[in-house]
Amino acid sequence: MRKEPPALAKVVPQIEASGKGSVVIDGHNYGLVMTGDGARAVELPAEALRPPAQVDAPPGLDDLPLHRGPFVGRTSELQRLDAALAAPGGVLVQAVHGLGGVGKSTLAAHWAATRSHGCVPIRWINADSPTGVHEGLVALATSLQPALAEALTQGALAEYALQWLATHTGWLLILDNVNDPGDIAPLLARAPGGRFLITSRLATTWHDVTTVVRLDVLDQAEAVDLLTRRAATTAPGRNMDGAAELCAELGYLPLAVEQAGAYLAQNLLTTPRAYLDLIGRDPAMMYDQGAVGIDPERTIARIWRATLNRITADQPLAADLLRTLAWYAPDHIPAELLGDITEPVVNAAVGLLTAYSMITADPATGTLSMHRLVQAVARTPDPDDAHRQPQDIDAAQHHAIVGLSLPDSTHSNRAAWFRLAPHVAAYCRNAPAATDSPWVARALNNMGVFLDTEGFNTEAVRYLERAFDFHQRPGKSRSNPEAHAVRGNLAIAYGNAGFPRVSLPLAWQSLQDNINALGEEHPRSLTALNNVAGALYRDGRLADATSLYERSLQLHTATLGADHPHTLTARNNMAIAYQRLGRVRDAVTLLEENLRTRKRVLGEDHPQTLLARVNLADAYKVGGRLGDALRCFAENADSCRKFLGAAHPTTLASDEGIAAVYQAHGETGRAIALLEETLLARRRLHGDCDPRTLECRNQLAQAYQAAGDLPRAIGYFEENVTLKTDAFGEDAPTTLLARNNLAHALLGKAGHACQAVRVFEDNLARRERVLGPTHPDTLVSLRNLAFAAREAGDQEGALKYLRLELHRREQTLGANHTDTVVSRENLAFFLAEIGRVGQAIPLLQANLALRLRHDGPDHPDTIAAYETLQAAAEYAEDEE
Incomplete structure (x- = not known):
């Protein structure tokens, strides 16, 4: 039986998948196929696919940072930003620049949040790097279209934001903390339709910006307000003792003030003054430490x-x-x-x-x-900061003092010295004395000498004391020539600053050191000799001082020559001593010669020439040549203003001399007006306790006293007593002088004679104990006590004090001294006043003979002495 062949299969195309994660689809597919690790699917709404030009900004797109603290000040800066925004035109780019911590970001955020600028949306971009700019644009894109965050790459999102900005107007971008203009240049170029506000520490790169605002620190009131409001957030009404001082220490920098305020808010038992102490004890920690909740990267x-x-x-x-x-x-x-x-x-x-x-x-x-x-x-120093390693800071400190190598000539480089003076002062404040080196000691000595020469004696003492202390350290050679020089310079400065008793032993030691090391005729030894004489002079030991001044001038002339600047100084000093001794004619002769020589050798505008003219004018005044004195003082005041400036000590001394001549002429109103201005200038220049300020206040008080305005005079005298007591002590010679002047003013006030007597008696006892019975100031106290006793009705007491004064003056000054002559006249006048004319006439006759011999027959004082004697003689005849 024949078999049938098998049925043939239907022939179809063969499709195969290849590779890991691949799939094959047989037939139609209407669904989503996903493959591969991490595969995802994004479903976009239709509106997300619209081009950027068609996308409107939704509400609530602003993203300004939250500022927790209070906002203070900045009115003018806000107004400048407002004005620029209101101006018509295309793209607007504004830049706010300044030091880190000055408040640029705070200002930008406050302006954007509170002003009526009408910009929508307002976006904040941290633009400190290209990455920051990129991230800010990505954030804008995803805020406009959140769905795109899942669909586009970061680069595509940034491009989307750029396209949106380029096709829209009315927006505001704040580009914060720009470090490189190149990071934002593409953004500025592609987005011309909106507004940009840039903050940056860069100060010099904003050439194409519409408005540039340089942001500085707050003023004092604003800084204190910010500190107080920030500190009080947790404890209203707290103790703010030291707030102003703390803000000053922080330089009124907003971030630093906020940092301090936050610390105080956290530490309720800490006051601003205590915080200031913490800075002094551990500055590294305090500058680097913020309170809880403060970004640690935002400390100063x-x-x-x-x-x-x-x-x-x-x-x-x-x-x-x-x-x-x-x-x-x-x-x-x-x-x-x-x-x-x-x-x-x-x-x-x-x-x-x-x-x-x-x-x-x-x-x-x-x-x-x-x-x-x-x-x-x-x-x-901060071991954790690469820029503040201890060894680097030590090296910088050394470089700083080496940089302060001072010029050699104090006159030709005078302006350079003054430019450097505040920086030497700052170095001394900032650098502990324990870190001083020979470089530091040398700079302090040089600046101290310069300031002392310029009349800033108190400041000079501070520098020279520190230099002296350096040379006195264990192991330092006491025979070092620099150490000898510093000791001598300190002695001079102490004397000029009103401390003769401190000056004298230093001056003697300096003289001995220099003679032993260099010989008596060495220039340094001659300077030291002159310094000893000056210390004796300021201590009231006029005879000893004059003797040394004469020896000093002799040696200076023989060794250095008559025209050497040091010789001129020696001649000037001797002349002033002669003037104080009553040898006014001799003083004038020397001072006139000195002025001529200084003009020829140093020039008309040299500070020492101008000072020489002041001294000559003062000698003219003391000698009764008021016209010459006024002319000389006035010429000098004009020259000083031209060459030294209106506020220079020598300029002010010239003005004080003019005022003294005005007062001698009886023009007290003009004297008072000029002295009021001069006192104000002295206080600004030297402070209240400087000897020159105190003397100017004393002169003003005396002018008010001469004008009959005793309440105002007493007020100034009392102020001087208080200031001198605080600065120098109650037994200091200068304090006793102030008490003497106060008592003299009280004596002129009705009903205060007994009070004045008590003050004078106390002052006399102090002066006899501190200065000695024959010191010139003690003798003045005797005279004043005599006049006070007279006013109080104590004739015998007055007579006793006047006789004692005359006796002591004859012992110490001699019968011919001007002050002795005045004492003799005072005693004679009082004897005549109480009816003892017969005892008065011999005294007046002796005085007339001295006046004729010393001043000549035509001198006003000689004429007055003759008239007084004649009147006394006529009175005696009438009595007989």
């Missing part, structure tokens, strides 16, 4: 560390320069202190620091400025 130390990381990556020298600048005053730092500023590497480093707002350069003055808190952080 870490913000500037990040900036320096960027700067030093390009220019390592920049950190060295910043650490060096940290030792100077914050403002007006001469660029040459950093070395040769034209050196390419130095120039590049300074430029980079300026670009990042770490310093500010002023091309008009050739100076740099640096925020005081940046300085404080930069000179505070």
